[in-house]
Amino acid sequence: MASNRAVAYKGPGEVEVIDIDYPSFELKDGPGVNPANVGRKVPHGAILRTVSTNICGSDQHMVRGRTTAPVDLVLGHEITGEVIEVGPGVEFIKVGDIVSVPFNISCGRCRNCKEGKTGICLNVNPDRPGSAYGYVDMGGWVGGQAEYVLVPYADWNLLKFPDRDQALEKIMDLTMLSDIFPTGFHGAVSAGVTVGSTVYIAGAGPVGLAAAAGAQLLGAAVVIVGDLNEERLAQARSFGCETINVGDGNLVDQLDQLLGVPEVDAAVDAVGFEARSQGGGAHAKEAPATVLNSLMLATGAGGAIGVPGLYVTGDPGAVDEASRVGSLSLSFGTGWAKSLSFTTGQCPVMKYNRRLMMAILHDKVHIAKAVNAKAITLEDAPRGYAEFDAGAATKYVLNPNGYLNA
CATH class of the missing domain: 3.90.180.10 (Medium-chain alcohol dehydrogenases, catalytic domain)
Known part of the structure; x- marks a missing residue:
């Protein structure tokens, strides 16, 4: 044997x-x-x-x-x-x-x-x-x-x-x-990315980078990748993405500086439940709902958010009791008011x-x-x-x- x-x-x-x-x-x-x-x-x-x-x-x-x-x-x-x-x-x-x-x-x-x-x-x-x-x-x-x-x-x-x-x-x-390639691509497809789309991808890890490559393959006009890690952001830039360091300030303001408007057509959460708060730099505190809430603000009305990032129902290291069982403090009213759609789960x-x-x-x-x-x-x-x-x-x-x- x-x-x-x-x-x-x-x-x-x-x-x-x-x-x-x-x-x-x-x-x-x-x-x-x-x-x-x-x-x-x-x-x-x-x-x-x-x-x-x-x-x-x-x-x-x-x-x-x-x-x-x-x-x-x-x-x-x-x-x-x-x-x-x-x-x-x-x-x-x-x-x-x-x-x-x-x-x-x-x-x-x-x-x-x-x-x-x-x-x-x-x-x-x-x-x-x-x-x-x-x-x-x-x-x-x-x-x-x-x-x-x-x-x-x-x-x-x-x-x-x-x-x-x-x-x-x-x-x-x-x-x-x-x-990761189908998963990132699924995030882009779920977000409705098509020819001419402006796309924001939260997270420059491998799935986020795969989502960016997938968005390019789908014909996006501009693909923007956000992260706190400068080395990973440089990797995103290496194949034609724009980048945002979310530790440098408000996401919506940074999008406005890049695009001339404070929102994108489509967004992808490639971070998941270990997300960290914006504006905290290298010492940003964990805030498991922060990416989803920021994407609802940054996505145009009627747009869509793909969520290939992992969220779990059991997290022993969570920051609070609600997050420990996968309950997050989402601004769902924002998503409802803007008629946003969400796609989650395994690709x-x-x-x-x-x-x-x-x-x-x-x-x-x-x-x-x-x-x-x-x-x-x-x-x-x-x-x-x-x-x-x-x-x-x-x-x-x-x-x-x-x-x-x-």
Whole structure:
């Protein structure tokens, strides 16, 4: 039996590369596995040798101790791999295929999946609609920051790349298809971005930068990215975005200086529940509703706000009791008075990933450059997590099996 090394959460601020079981076509008991999922047979699954697997800001929330994630939870929901074994129920996916894995696990059989709502599949997580690899309260499917990983419902979930050599040549771009590129693009689509739009994106982390690249792909006239981190703002400027340091003053005033009007057509929240107050600079205090409230002020009447940024129902490190259970002090009246619309929740990756793959393969977008992707070894994951948490303007891509060295 092959060995399997993986990145595990060991407590607030700590990850470690550990030995775990090689995957089998059955969901075993372990950290975070819902008891109702223990023993679940996966004849429709495929085992992948991981080609690349990325560190995500959503992982970082868990590693900071800001969720109820259990110790030894294997992390990683951004997975690209080579199929090395398929279950007896797999018909179309073949051994040797290079594939992208949508971070949200879906069955392809339930009402929501059939309606394209793959982020809220009804059959893969006994706790609630929606599931993901290596994530708290998402059913207990083992994470993909590992040498090998099991993917259920392989014929449905896996996006096969049409040409192996081409895929490996563009793998640093294609690895973004598992989550952040579709997620950022979904934020822009949800905000109604189209040709000629003015767009404001809160957050210059990888999802915010992916949203900016997505807005450009959709034809936006001006894409403005806001953050407190100057290094990340410089990364946004590197591919043609305007930027705002929200610590330098009122967002609406800064938009007015850039655009000549104090509002945008569309806005995206790529920050989520660990948002910090504007105007506080490097010492800004946490204020979980501040981004959403500022976007309601900054978005024109009748506009839309896409919210790919993560919000949770359990935050042990929250600033107050209400935020601890996901209750935020929103100025909902502002949103109502301006007839704004909001779209939240997991991105339905399969809605976008094939089209975005084609844009990558035909050089219409260079997403790895936009998010400053950097490959590191699996054993280097703790350093990657630490540097990302410290604010590095880098998207860390783990290379467990040496494919990225080829």
